Amino acid sequence: MAICSISKNRFYWRRGALGLLLGALLLSEAKAQVWDSVQTRELQTVNVTEKRKPAVLRSPVPLQVLDAGQIRRLGYQDAGDAVRRFAGVGVRDYGGIGGLKTISVRSLGPHHTAVTYDGVAVGNVQAGQIDLGRFPLDNLAQISLTVGQSADIFQPARLAAFGSVLAFQTERFAPVNGSGQCWALNLKAGSFGFANPFLRYGRRLSERALLSVESNYRRADGRYPFTLVNGDFVSREKRQNTAVNEWNSEANLYHTFRDSSSLSLKASYSRSDRELPGSVILYNPAGRRERLREQHVLVQGGYEKQYESPWRLKGLFKYNRAYSEYREHDAKYEGGVQEEKHRQQEFYGSGMLLFTPVGRIAFSGASDLTVNTLHSGFYPLREQAALTHPVRYTSQTSLSFQYLHERFSLTGTLLSTWITEQAASGETPDDRYRFTPSLSFSFRPWTSRSLRFRILYKQAYRVPTFNDLYYLRIGNLKLKAESAREYGAGATWSGKGLPFTSYIALTVDGYYNNVRDKITAIPTTYIWKMQNTGKVRIWGADLTLKMLVPLGDRSELSLSGSYTRQRAEDVTDPSASYYKHQLPYTPEHSGSGAVSVAFPWATLSYTVIGAGERYVNKENVAMYRLPGYGEHTISLHRELEAKYGTWRLQAELINLTDEQYAIIQYYPMPGRSFRVSATCLF
């Protein structure tokens, strides 16, 4: 029937606002963060790593961190590729350079993870989920993933609504000394017509002010070959309609006042033009042709002031405008094409106050206000859709408490949310009120040993997106918020470890999550409509390991790995054929590993990621089984000093066994490919 061909995928493309920016960072940090110390030698790397690890291990909630050095060395392709290696994480990857990549942490789904860019949540109130493929890796200092409520209680209230927070932190690009200036030019090229020049410029405007400007262009034709298996027939095909053109520019200004309070401002503009290859359709290689053009404008800033102890104050604001044009060529539309234009705006402000009356006790309060608007047009014009124009006002306030002792810590947060909406059509959902708590506790039985135990509890929720509520025919104004509860318990340990190791860190976490009123598109009586029908129970265990092995003579081997075992059961309807079946696209077993050997002349790395079999349907029967996969990559990284500056050279061989696999069925992933990169810093 015609209506069931309304693609659910189309939602995914309606991502919105790439928010960028900018938490207020302390200037003292800025001073320390000179452009990423080029002179770092192997031993210094070790020190950096060791410095970071205790933070990860001390955290009362699971925290995983990738720093710039690792990202660079290990040859990850983009943010989605880096993030999917974290324990407990699933990334839905539709393949290719322009392919959508969304994160799901502990199987809660993409809407329960906040994605932040320099401390501020990236918004997409239209579709809810954020495409990780949008974030270039080149300017990142760190990617971190926190499950549950962060131990840092000096945070915007908005982040407390999410089950987990994926944070992208950019490097502050500034000259090392005095009033000088610095440049970085990076050129990348690779298979499938990939080219990516990236230019950065930084200068010190005064003793108290820094300015940096950067521009990043990315293009690819993306026409990669893949093997198509159709019953007994096997053929080699090429992905079609895959060209990508993206351009991002960003300027940052940091200023420190005489009272040592600090201000940061970011402005960015990006535009992209992407062909979306869609799924492989048997016997119809041209498939459905889709194209997405987007533009984002973002202005963001933060101010932070440390008063005479015990007070600290922080403020953030953001304005984001996201414009998208989506075009689908299909014979079913009048004139053979359907076009949708969407303009989203987000106005956001957050004020935070931290009060530390005595060293061990801290209280904080945060209050956030968000206004979201959406204008949509459907062409050929469809009256009903053109008239909705929803506006959402969200007020969130959080109160937190923390007690830190050398043997234990206790952190609690209570978030209150109020949401009201307006729409030109006059029909809006009822106002929403919600109180959601979180609590975490960590315990270190012996102060002489770095063994810690931790437990967490958190209530998170997902407010229906504008698509869920208002989208042409599919939207349902009666939707409630979807709620998730997270329970977790784990242990972390680090030490010198085995005779041949210099360092070992281990984390083990078990968890139970449940999701109620899960928002899903339920197609009944000839139309897909969003409904709150789903119930999910998730049991899982995440394991991570890090190890350093000195190889003598200034060489060192570092190894890291993660393993996740997960059972995510659909418990919506006890009479359904799929009752207690594993959620679609959720492997029971998944894991990743990375080994780097730092030789004095270069660093050689090998990474692997894999998952066991999955089902593409909520009914776990043989016909819907998707086989497991393993993808292997090697990379070579070298840094050297030359007359004109510092050079970083990198070569990667991705998917070296040419594994033919798909994360989403009929969206094949690229086979073997290469990439080379050269960066000059001067």
Next chain:
Amino acid sequence: MKIRNLSLFAGLFALLLSSCHDEKKGDPILSPNASVFILNEGSMSGNNASITLYDPAGETTVADIYRAQNGRQLGELAQNILAYDSELFVTVSGSRLICRLGNDGKEKGRLSMAPHGDPRYLAAKDGKLYVTVYGTPGRVFRLNAATLTIEDSVVVGNNPENIVLSGSKLYVSNAAYGAGETISVIDVASFTVTQTVPVRKNPNDLLAHGPAVYVISWGENWDAFDLQQIDTSSLAVRVITKANKMAAYRNKLYMAYSTTDWGSGETTTTFSTYDPATDQIGSGNFITGDALSNKTVYMLNIHPVSGQTYISTTDYETNGSVYVFQDGQLTGSFTSGGINPTKAVFVNK
């Protein structure tokens, strides 16, 4: 399952009364134990359209008979299946394919409609196959059924869906993706559109029965489901009732109507009959029990001789179920082996 042995007389009587089975002309009389082929649309992007074969005598099924016989998948989003001259014709809309199969499911020929658009529904007469094809404007193609070669095409409204034969005319519903409000009438001999009949918005399902063609208009938002009767001589249209699915058996129409409360997500399905002679709507006593009352009915087909009624239910995401009724009693049920079982056709073994 107990099969009623209907007398030959009853069978002939049924055939005489239901003049809608023109496409069966020249076919031998359908056996009560004829093979039942059930077409599963499959899911978007799933490339999992399939055909399940059901043998009513042994109550056995063969899932995905197409793949079993041909070693490959049928394709993406099948739309329609037609039994004609002891063969099967299938449109696979996403794959833009028309397939011709033997009564064992083996493919005898295929035609890619990729240059023209998505093939949708089928009708056949005198060795010709008529196919509605999406596009702007939509068209009906005439093919040689034996060779699957295109002979001619005629422009109808946008997004034509169903096509049925009544007398010497073809009736085509112009859905226009929700915006259409006409039925095109095509004269078979001249293969031209002779009339355009205004109906309620988004006409889809068609059924020729006696001196009338019945049409279900889904409405602009896919929620109206008005069953209308078009008098084939005067082309007068009148609204009868609400239904999503309809089938004819002997002198009556049999209907299923599913509605969903979007707040609770509850679906309610009711069954009814319509007698054109008396213009009376009857209760749904051709289905007893409440096994289907909370499920979405996606298929309603009746064996023209035995009266065995095949009803499918779907949740659009997992494999559907097929229920078999005889004289109002549930006599069997089985999994359809695919998503969205949309039509059952009967072919002698």
